[in-house]
Amino acid sequence: MSKRRKRKSKPASDRITGNGRAAAEVKSENLKQQAWADLPVELLELILSRLIVVDNVRASVVCKRWHSVASSVRAADQSxxxxxxxxxxxxxxxxxxxxxxxxxxxxxxxxECRVCYTKDGWLLLCREQWAIYHHFSLFNPFTRELIKLPRFERSYYNAAFSCAPTSAKCVILTVKHVNPTLVAISTCYPGANEWTTVNYQHRSVFVISIWDKLVFSNGLFYCLSLTGWLGVFDPLERTWSVLEIPPPxxxxxxxxxxxxxxxxxxxxxxxxxxxxxxxxxxxxxxxxxxxxxxxxxxxxxxxxxxxxxxxxxxxxxxxxxxxxxxxxxxxxxxxxxxxxxxxxxxxxxxxxxxxxxxxxxxxxxxxxxxxxxxxxxxxx
Incomplete structure (x- = not known):
């Protein structure tokens, strides 16, 4: 008897053609999506908890499951x-x-202290002596830490500071309106021996009044006047300018x-x-x-x-x-x-x-x- 030759079967991957290959690709893609959707809750929490708030919110729209986990680990700001x-x-x-x-x-x-400003849980305090000298200090009411600053021998209208005095970048600032085209800005920092004061001239085209409100942002002090003009002080470069922006x-x-x-x-x-x-x-x-x-x-x-x-x-x-x-x-x-x-x-x-x-x-x-x-x- 003649022996029949056995036909070698091809691997399944080689037999897939046409619609079969397309179906395999869809199945493979579904498996990939399923893998992301079915991540263990513990792993999802670990990943999403490391995201900043903006990215956490973006991740929460992927699916209902991700939304639930992202919301549970989102670090909300404290009021x-x-x-x-x-x-x-x-x-x-x-x-x-x-x-x-x-x-x-x-x-x-x-x-006998007056509160001037607050930031990062700290208070900027001022105590007057004989209506001539001002004793500034930074105080944390929750830790009771008190940091005294050099005696300030000038008058001022407003005062602020950039960040907590525990940071090396902390700058304390006072602003005094001298006249419509002149402002006196004094600065110091924790550990300083004295204040530094510089008079800055405005361009007379601006109708400037007393600098009324202060805020620190992105390394700059922004000063809002009573008339709505905005002055900007750079504590590193020690420059002052009034933005040529008509006020509201x-x-x-x-x-x-x-x-x-x-x-x-x-x-x-x-x-x-x-x-x-x-x-x-x-x-x-x-x-x-x-x-x-x-x-x-x-x-x-x-x-x-x-x-x-x-x-x-x-x-x-x-x-x-x-x-x-x-x-x-x-x-x-x-x-x-x-x-x-x-x-x-x-x-x-x-x-x-x-x-x-x-x-x-x-x-x-x-x-x-x-x-x-x-x-x-x-x-x-």
Whole structure:
């Protein structure tokens, strides 16, 4: 008998042709997608928790599962607290707008001191001596750290600092309006022996008034005048300039008419400069500095950002809570300290309702927003 030759079978991969090959490619692609979608929760949490907030939000739109995990590990910004200055003793109240709770602490270190500014949980304090000398210091009310600065022998209008004094980049600044075309800027840093003061000349074309509000952003101090002009001081280069940007019309009108029922605040968020203008009985108007076109633009939304406005210093936060997003929180509390006045840009209304208020009251400068410690239970 003749032996039949056995036919060698081809590998399955060689037999796939036409529709079969296309089906295999689709199956392979589905396996790849399935692998990403079916990552263990622990691994997803590890990956997404390492992303910055913006990338975390982008990753959350991949699918429902990713959205759930991304939201659970997203590090939301902590809301600042409202600090109340006492009238007589040294007992200070702190109001938490998220929990709607008030905490009280005594600070004998602040006796006879005036709070000028706050940033990164620190206060800039000033105590006058014989109405001639000013003793500045930086104080952390949550750690009780106190850093004294050199004696300041000049008058000033406003003061601020760039960051926490624990950083080598900390700069303290004071601004004095000398005349419509001259401003005196003094600076020092923790550990310095004296202040450095330089007079800067403006171009006379600008109608400049007292420099009223200060904010630090991207290495620069921005100074807003009563008439709405914006000055910029670079502490590294020690240069001063007034931006040739016409101020928002409402700020100029406010100054000309001397309508003190109106007010303004300045703050920064991720390098952007915002000015908030308010008037009794009207909705707040928010302007954003377009640094490309060099002009002020009115904005109708903050894109999820929350602004905390007070006359001494203002702050911004991202992704605090859903109800607080895209809102402005002011430095006043109603209903026996249970509700902070805010304005929602989504709903175009104040909370509590019909809060037509006069922001320039006698106690307008008696409160300030301050960043609390991350673990505030430890110091209570």
């Amino acid at each position: 600042p607290w409202l600090m109340y200055f006492p009238k007589s003793d040294n007992c200070y109240d702190f109001y938490d707008p998220v929990q709607r709770k008030t905490y009280s602490l005594e600070f004998p270190e602040l006796d 019309k409402c700020l100029v009108e406010n100054f000309i008419t001397k309508d003190w029922r109106k007010g303004k605040f300045i703050t920064a968020h991720e390098g952007n400069i915002f000015v908030i203008h308010i008037c009794c009985g009207e909705d707040p108007i928010i302007f954003k500095l377009d640094q490309t076109l060099m002009e002020w633009k009115e904005v109708k939304t903050l894109g999820g950002v929350t602004l905390f406005a007070s006359f001494l210093s203002s702050h911004s936060r991202t992704y605090i809570t859903g109800i607080m997003r895209n809102s402005i929180y002011f430095s006043k509390v109603r209903f026996y300290g249970k509700r902070c006045i805010s304005f929602s840009l989504d709903e175009h209304r104040y909370y509590p309702n019909k809060q037509c208020h006069d922001w320039v009251e006698r106690n307008a400068f008696d409160t300030i927003w301050i960043e609390p410690p991350k673990d505030f239970a430890g110091w209570m």
